[in-house]
Amino acid sequence: MAINRLTWKIGGKAGEGIMATGMIFSQSCSRGGLHVYDISEYPSLIKGGHNNLQVRVEDREIFSQVKGVNILIALNKETILLHKGELVNGAGIIYDSSEVIEPKEINDNIRLYPIPFNNIIKEIGVQGIMKNNVALGASIALIDYDFGIVGEVIKDNFKRKGDKIIDENTRAAKAGYDYIKNNFKNDFEYKLEKTGKPGRMVLTGNDAICMGAINAGCKFYAAYPMTPASSILHFMAAQERRFNIVVKHTEDEISAINMAIGAGFTGVRAMTGTSGGGFCLMTEGYGLAGMLEVPVVIILSMRPGPSTGLPTWSEQGDLKFALNASQGDFPRPVLVPGDIEESFYLTQVAFNIAEKYQTPVIVLSDKNLAENHKSTDKFDPKKVTIDRGSYADPADLAASLDTTFFKRYKYTENGISPRTIPGMKKGIYTASSDEHDEEGSISEDIDVRIKMMQKRARKMDTLAKELKQPELVGSQDTDANADADITIIAAGSTKGPIKEAMILLEKEGIKVNFLQIVYLNPFPSEKVAEVLGSAKKTAVVENNFSGQLADIIKEKTGKDVDKRVLKYDGRPFYPEEIFTAIKEVVTHG
Amino acid sequence: MAINRLTWKIGGKAGEGIMATGMIFSQSCSRGGLHVYDISEYPSLIKGGHNNLQVRVEDREIFSQVKGVNILIALNKETILLHKGELVNGAGIIYDSSEVIEPKEINDNIRLYPIPFNNIIKEIGVQGIMKNNVALGASIALIDYDFGIVGEVIKDNFKRKGDKIIDENTRAAKAGYDYIKNNFKNDFEYKLEKTGKPGRMVLTGNDAICMGAINAGCKFYAAYPMTPASSILHFMAAQERRFNIVVKHTEDEISAINMAIGAGFTGVRAMTGTSGGGFCLMTEGYGLAGMLEVPVVIILSMRPGPSTGLPTWSEQGDLKFALNASQGDFPRPVLVPGDIEESFYLTQVAFNIAEKYQTPVIVLSDKNLAENHKSTDKFDPKKVTIDRGSYADPADLAASLDTTFFKRYKYTENGISPRTIPGMKKGIYTASSDEHDEEGSISEDIDVRIKMMQKRARKMDTLAKELKQPELVGSQDTDANADADITIIAAGSTKGPIKEAMILLEKEGIKVNFLQIVYLNPFPSEKVAEVLGSAKKTAVVENNFSGQLADIIKEKTGKDVDKRVLKYDGRPFYPEEIFTAIKEVVTHG
Amino acid sequence: MVKMTDLNVIDRPNWCPGCGNFGILIALKGAIVELNIEPENVAMISGIGCSGKVPHWIRTYGLHGIHGRALPVATAVKLSNNGLTVFTVGGDGDGYGIGMCHFIHTMRRNIDMTYIVHNNMIYGLTTGQTSPTSEKGVRTKSTPSGVIEVPVNPIALAISAGATFVARSFGGDVKHLQKTIVAAVKHRGLSFVDVFQPCVSFNNVNTYDWYKQRVYDLQAAGHDTTDKIKAFTKSQEWGEHIPIGIFYEVLSPTYEDELPQIKDTPLVKQLIDNIDISGLMDDFT
Amino acid sequence: MVKMTDLNVIDRPNWCPGCGNFGILIALKGAIVELNIEPENVAMISGIGCSGKVPHWIRTYGLHGIHGRALPVATAVKLSNNGLTVFTVGGDGDGYGIGMCHFIHTMRRNIDMTYIVHNNMIYGLTTGQTSPTSEKGVRTKSTPSGVIEVPVNPIALAISAGATFVARSFGGDVKHLQKTIVAAVKHRGLSFVDVFQPCVSFNNVNTYDWYKQRVYDLQAAGHDTTDKIKAFTKSQEWGEHIPIGIFYEVLSPTYEDELPQIKDTPLVKQLIDNIDISGLMDDFT
Ligand SMILES: Cc1ncc(C[n+]2csc(CCOP(=O)(O)OP(=O)(O)O)c2C)c(N)n1
Ligand SMILES: Cc1ncc(C[n+]2csc(CCOP(=O)(O)OP(=O)(O)O)c2C)c(N)n1
Ligand code: SF4
Ligand code: SF4
Ligand SMILES: [Mg+2]
Numbered sequence A, B: 001m002a003i004n005r006l007t008w009k010i011g012g013k014a015g016e017g018i019m020a021t022g023m024i025f026s027q028s029c030s031r032g033g034l035h036v037y038d039i040s041e042y043p044s045l046i047k048g049g050h051n052n053l054q055v056r057v058e059d060r061e062i063f064s065q066v067k068g069v070n071i072l073i074a075l076n077k078e079t080i081l082l083h084k085g086e087l088v089n090g091a092g093i094i095y096d097s098s099e100v101i102e103p104k105e106i107n108d109n110i111r112l113y114p115i116p117f118n119n120i121i122k123e124i125g126v127q128g129i130m131k132n133n134v135a136l137g138a139s140i141a142l143i144d145y146d147f148g149i150v151g152e153v154i155k156d157n158f159k160r161k162g163d164k165i166i167d168e169n170t171r172a173a174k175a176g177y178d179y180i181k182n183n184f185k186n187d188f189e190y191k192l193e194k195t196g197k198p199g200r201m202v203l204t205g206n207d208a209i210c211m212g213a214i215n216a217g218c219k220f221y222a223a224y225p226m227t228p229a230s231s232i233l234h235f236m237a238a239q240e241r242r243f244n245i246v247v248k249h250t251e252d253e254i255s256a257i258n259m260a261i262g263a264g265f266t267g268v269r270a271m272t273g274t275s276g277g278g279f280c281l282m283t284e285g286y287g288l289a290g291m292l293e294v295p296v297v298i299i300l301s302m303r304p305g306p307s308t309g310l311p312t313w314s315e316q317g318d319l320k321f322a323l324n325a326s327q328g329d330f331p332r333p334v335l336v337p338g339d340i341e342e343s344f345y346l347t348q349v350a351f352n353i354a355e356k357y358q359t360p361v362i363v364l365s366d367k368n369l370a371e372n373h374k375s376t377d378k379f380d381p382k383k384v385t386i387d388r389g390s391y392a393d394p395a396d397l398a399a400s401l402d403t404t405f406f407k408r409y410k411y412t413e414n415g416i417s418p419r420t421i422p423g424m425k426k427g428i429y430t431a432s433s434d435e436h437d438e439e440g441s442i443s444e445d446i447d448v449r450i451k452m453m454q455k456r457a458r459k460m461d462t463l464a465k466e467l468k469q470p471e472l473v474g475s476q477d478t479d480a481n482a483d484a485d486i487t488i489i490a491a492g493s494t495k496g497p498i499k500e501a502m503i504l505l506e507k508e509g510i511k512v513n514f515l516q517i518v519y520l521n522p523f524p525s526e527k528v529a530e531v532l533g534s535a536k537k538t539a540v541v542e543n544n545f546s547g548q549l550a551d552i553i554k555e556k557t558g559k560d561v562d563k564r565v566l567k568y569d570g571r572p573f574y575p576e577e578i579f580t581a582i583k584e585v586v587t588h589g
Numbered sequence C, D: 001m002v003k004m005t006d007l008n009v010i011d012r013p014n015w016c017p018g019c020g021n022f023g024i025l026i027a028l029k030g031a032i033v034e035l036n037i038e039p040e041n042v043a044m045i046s047g048i049g050c051s052g053k054v055p056h057w058i059r060t061y062g063l064h065g066i067h068g069r070a071l072p073v074a075t076a077v078k079l080s081n082n083g084l085t086v087f088t089v090g091g092d093g094d095g096y097g098i099g100m101c102h103f104i105h106t107m108r109r110n111i112d113m114t115y116i117v118h119n120n121m122i123y124g125l126t127t128g129q130t131s132p133t134s135e136k137g138v139r140t141k142s143t144p145s146g147v148i149e150v151p152v153n154p155i156a157l158a159i160s161a162g163a164t165f166v167a168r169s170f171g172g173d174v175k176h177l178q179k180t181i182v183a184a185v186k187h188r189g190l191s192f193v194d195v196f197q198p199c200v201s202f203n204n205v206n207t208y209d210w211y212k213q214r215v216y217d218l219q220a221a222g223h224d225t226t227d228k229i230k231a232f233t234k235s236q237e238w239g240e241h242i243p244i245g246i247f248y249e250v251l252s253p254t255y256e257d258e259l260p261q262i263k264d265t266p267l268v269k270q271l272i273d274n275i276d277i278s279g280l281m282d283d284f285t
């Protein structure tokens, strides 16, 4: 008997409400004080293709999926065929009793829970689409969880759709629940119990980015839909009137970034978001923001390329692109959150850096982080203080002439010049994409060019000095092991499975340290070099083909990592895969 | 007295025909068997700003400008003020006698040749714009060069404008010539003599790229104007009917690359060309070509960024951008010609690689190489043989079914799959930007994804194997010094001044080797690592702020070069600057 | 004779059951059969969107490129091999949103090819955001408070941009659509067909019924297709009665007609191994 | 009162002597003076081109961005601070070539700002290539055998795209131009003014004289600016007689009107240090 430790999965055709049902399950678990992590898979089509969503539940914080499914809701036969290999001994399948399952199709140790979905639905008089609610209820019964919580979640989720819909959904779920209770023995090996602790938020990285942006005072969001960044647009649009934000679905990504630049120039905190293909179209504007020294936050949510690639899957294949996009040298801060909390806080930091250093800032996410849900404690909205950077001193302004432009691009020691925005008397200047002098006037002068390049570059030095070097940690965020067998270096969403893998490795007696790169630029070369110099062994764990982070590490430190653990099939790492790869490096080199 | 060794310069307002006059001078020298190298400077405006063009002439091959001007034609006073500092002892200034030059304005050792331009023009009855021809003629007299050659060049250059124009231009030049002969002693210290050897072509890197493209069978050129790539568009357009090429000035760069892809897909050798800002807009199409495995050649002609930057000046600031543009990992061959000959031959190689490896290929040039003229021996049009790569075997096609798509993306050992083009019976397939299987059908399958990523990547391995590692050379392309004091590594147009600097260094007893990187990707890591491992000292010479080539070297080899010699003010290196910097490294580390 | 089955592929289109794209695909195939064009001489070019998947589901040469950029690709395909019959297919977002620059410029180029827009007034593949043809006030995922701008009018824009064949049809009326596509292909020059395409998943306003109740046939109504002002006037009709059929058709030289480079031989068939640049080199000496 | 000198800068514009841009700059300054708008409340947004340099030569806030992308920038400037008077200025290549996508979509948005295109029918700054407004057959550096496509008709396109104020003027007639700009700024909503601008360096066909001989004033001719069909019909006139003046003007709610977010306070003036997301976090629990 395993209590509060299971993986629940639902699969069926696209368009059957898989995601909504999974969400109800996740929230129900979270409200019972349990921790959840869910992950969904869907193809790039709207209806009919195979969708699935998998929720892992435990009573400790969890950071990724794991191998092994305990309960599978198969809304169609295909789901069984596709996922039966993932089931562990004692797992159960909830499926439509009208499907015929040959004994040879399924392992002996798997329990079958056929349910007459159609009959039930007819009996209680609800729509066919409610099948998944019946299945959901059935699964709740199987794992013996509190149906009351599920009912509440349904109520909250369908609040806006009215009582009738709430009632139907609840009745469907209850009917499934009862069917199991009435027709099967209560001997399923996996159970969930509510803990009595308060519930957590269940949200995605994109949700966290939006909350971070709103909390940071983002007042302008312009974007063109693109998976996996579209849900940022949807979120921001849904909140536009509540938080007084202008949200614009633009004609293309070129317009999106240029609008964000227009807003930034005018003094409004502005953001745009996209994925690789859209970022291609933004690269010219990215350089423009760098040259104009206009603050803009760009969310680049990665999916597998090249080109359209696997549009609904995940990859970390744009690291080097983000670092080098657009012509010429200019400050390009790139921040890489590794989890949902960091998505929230780093988005706010990104706004601060953008305004303080007057430069575009990229927040690099990926589909795994952007779209998977995790139960998360409420954020601290006061943790990151808003820093709007250096606006021009009113005294300076008053003293300036009426016939000249304001020295908006004044050479300063830290590279940061005083800022003015339209409407400010005597702050007048033109922001120019041509090389320009301190007043913003176009200049091709050798001296001006050299000084201006250096001034802009100094901003990056100033920022680098301001940042702390990352810290090496041991398993479960403890202090680093002094005598670790290996150090893993990674950036972004691989953090979750790495943390889980570290627990597994520790159990095997393998001591692992972890260095998370949060700032891809300015890169913490010092710390990374130190780690590479002192660690017994090193590995990167990356969701891409070539090992881009390892390349960057080598460029910055001159050192190779011992092993590049890579995965580029669009799927996130399982902790077990990292475990195996790392164990292999440690034991056989 | 210095014979056949001088630098001639002309300056005046934009729009006064500076470039045309310089071209006549260069061609005249070249036809006399002399070597020339010219370089022009102009601001990003059409008329009135200061333009100048400088021609260096010697009777040995020369590769760059050098410091020190011997004869300055000043079409206005500003030219004298701007350039007098560049004049060497004994140099002469040809200028309008109506300008007053105070003795203190000018060094005692400079000779003044005031000419009554307006009177002369009135006398011979030609337009005021012919002033520069008068000045040109005067300069020819001063250096005692053969006026007959100049007359011929004028005739050839104005052939299309008719006899009247030829006559006027010639008379203007002759009048200037006669004025000097009649009014000044023949004691100017710098002279030119024709050598009796045959003349060479006088052309730019862009001219060479176009000739290479045409010779390689490029039949489709689509581009949007952008300095310094615009002259490729002009050249190709001017030749469209002579060589049966379709040349399209498109609505933007996005269209340009997508057109080139359309042509490549259809089986036509296609090219596009742009500079950084336009390349930003091409990055999405660049990845598309990579995914579709469609051959396209992209000329990326660099100018100083970020953003619009210094649009009419030069920089090598897009190396890392070119190498990493567009999302995801795919083969990205990048070729960097270092001079005009290489511009010709490498463009042809680029077409061969593009078709053989079915992938986009970038040829990375810059404004210095693209727009400066050099006298050059005629190219060997047969040197690079056309290789169209692997089209599908007719037998395979005949055998394929009528109901399926052709295996256009067949997994092969070398990564290269058989190609079909529209019109081929039974070769039907769809080229898809989504990840796809061997037949081109969209697939999200794990196995397909992995195999397809590997297949595409293998093309790069195959190409890498095919390429020779670059060779280390000594000064004047001799064998490398076994005991060189320093090795310079560089890519692109810095090659010219480096070659000149090596001669200077050798004269000082400093032994220098040179390693030119022609393939930025696949990068010759092996050779570079070997050189870095064995050289006493190493330096890169780059026209950019951050030392991008040095970064790439470090990423690929883990090694730092000892010195980054950088220049990023938009101007090319003078050999003397490299000389000084290298000497400093050698002597003081 | 080309048969419908010659155009079939093994995979079934993965559009939502009931999607208006099915009808368009059938009409497209029907038109190719009716025109008797060999599949290998057809190039089907698309961008990204539900509609953009068409090339995968018809056995002709195809290129499924990037979002909004199909027209430049198609243009070059035609110029590279003017023996091919070239179609561009795609969505309203693809063509009138991100692709608008190419739309206008292609309309004025008069390349002899056919552009079919699956206009479902929504972004289908990205799960339901506003499109440039969404009506003012429509609430979508990206415009939960309602679209503020007025919709684009592709017919008026095409006419204004200089297109020589401008039509509209309805995916729910396969016969009309096939007839329109046939006329479009037969037209010498750029043919543009805007097709009403119900999206059953994300557009529950502009449904099959919605269109059926409104559309009427311009040709049946005796519209004069040669008069630009009348065509423009018709393009302004919207609401209870919406015209379909050919709005405007005029003959004028195609882009290819003005290229002596391809008069005798398509580019792709021109030999490239004996090009002589010696005269060119002489020019520079 | 704002004076002409308040708008002067120290540098002189570096356009070619005689360039039509000088007249446009004067009219623009004149209009701002006439409208009495404080320079610090004006934002002058441009892309790249000879004309794109305007913001550098007038003492207002300015943003000289990238080629073809001025309209999105301007849109956001206005939405971020709707107290500003926002101008977009740029070339025909910038606006009708590479920027065509934004042109059409901005026309349908009805943001209260003014877009002035310096239409010299050529690419000036890049030294003389064809522009989308170059007439068919024109030989330029990029079209030495003559332009093949028909020119775009910006007036017809703007009308078709839903613009609420569509006008044309001539840089050689500063009075007419200033009057037109003043009317454009006063119009509530998006105002578009196409301005004939002689380029003395690269366009020797469409000269001052060429225009002077052809242009006539629509308003003097009693044109009805409220009738879209008539406006479209007028937009088709070209050749011996070319209309200038206001083609079309209609009042309809601006984009800003439909944003309660900025009804009381412009975005830029809204405080951001006391935003409370606790309710939002509750939504996810
Ligand atoms: C550059 C870029 N931006 C965004 C996307 C995401 N995207 C894919 S299809 C699509 C729009 C689909 O709408 P439409 O063109 O109308 O086609 P439909 O699906 O409705 O047929 C978008 C925004 C993309 N693929 N590329
Ligand atoms: C993306 C990009 N492509 C090309 C250019 C080069 N460029 C600068 S201005 C210009 C066109 C100028 O023509 P127009 O917009 O008509 O302005 P004009 O100079 O005639 O006023 C071009 C192509 C650029 N700056 N950016
Ligand atoms: S989402 Fe709409 S357009 Fe796309 S396949 Fe489904 S019904 Fe068709
Ligand atoms: S090139 Fe033409 S548009 Fe540009 S400044 Fe000169 S005259 Fe004016
Ligand atoms: Mg659509």
Ligand SMILES: [Mg+2]
Residues within 6 Å of the ligand: D049, D091, D092, D093, D118, D119, D120, D121, D122, D123, D124, D131
């Ligand atoms: Mg122009």
